[in-house]
Structure formats: C-alpha cells, structure tokens
Amino acid sequence: MSETGEPVTPKSWRVDEEYSTAQVAVLVGLRGKTARMTYLRYERGENDVPLEIVAQVEKLSGGKVTYRGWLAAQREYRAAHPRRERAAA
Numbered sequence: 001m002s003e004t005g006e007p008v009t010p011k012s013w014r015v016d017e018e019y020s021t022a023q024v025a026v027l028v029g030l031r032g033k034t035a036r037m038t039y040l041r042y043e044r045g046e047n048d049v050p051l052e053i054v055a056q057v058e059k060l061s062g063g064k065v066t067y068r069g070w071l072a073a074q075r076e077y078r079a080a081h082p083r084r085e086r087a088a089a
Contacts, residue, residue, distance in 0.1 A: 007068035045074030
C-alpha cells in the first residue's frame with residue numbers, strides 16, 4: 001500500500017525501482033520474443049494476469065504490489081478503454 005492507502009500498481013512500483021518491463025518480465029519467468037509485451041499487457045491491465053505472476057511480483061516488491069494493485073491497474077485500463085457494444089445483427 002502506498003502512504004495514501006491506495007494499492008501500489010505494478011507499474012508505479014516498477015518505475016520507482018527503475019526496472020524496465022523487459023527486466024521484470026525475465027525476473028518473473030516470462031521468456032521468448034514476446035515476454036516484454038506480455039508483461040506490459042499484464043501491467044496495464046489489458047490482459048488478466050496469472051496468479052503465478054502476481055505472486056512473483058509481490059515477492060520481488062517485498063509485498064508492496066499485491067493483487068489489489070493489479071486490480072487497480074485493470075480498472076484504470078478498462079475505464080479508459082471501454083468495450084464497444086456490438087451492433088445487433
């Protein structure tokens with residue numbers, strides 16, 4: 001939790017610690033050519049994050065980033081990018 005009581009998002013922790021998305025991707029065990037983008041999509045809240053990644057980041061952050069931080073990031077992303085309703089066919 002931050003000093004204000006708000007959950008610490010994965011991105012705010014990563015930026016504060018001066019990690020790149022590629023570095024965190026490797027630290028949490030993501031591999032391959034798309035590892036950085038995969039982690040970035042999790043961090044933004046664009047894709048649902050696996051619990052294994054949540055646990056790894058919580059461990060790396062010393063408990064600063066919890067599942068609440070991931071949910072906050074997901075809410076922010078979804079509020080900024082609402083799904084369009086499909087037109088009835």
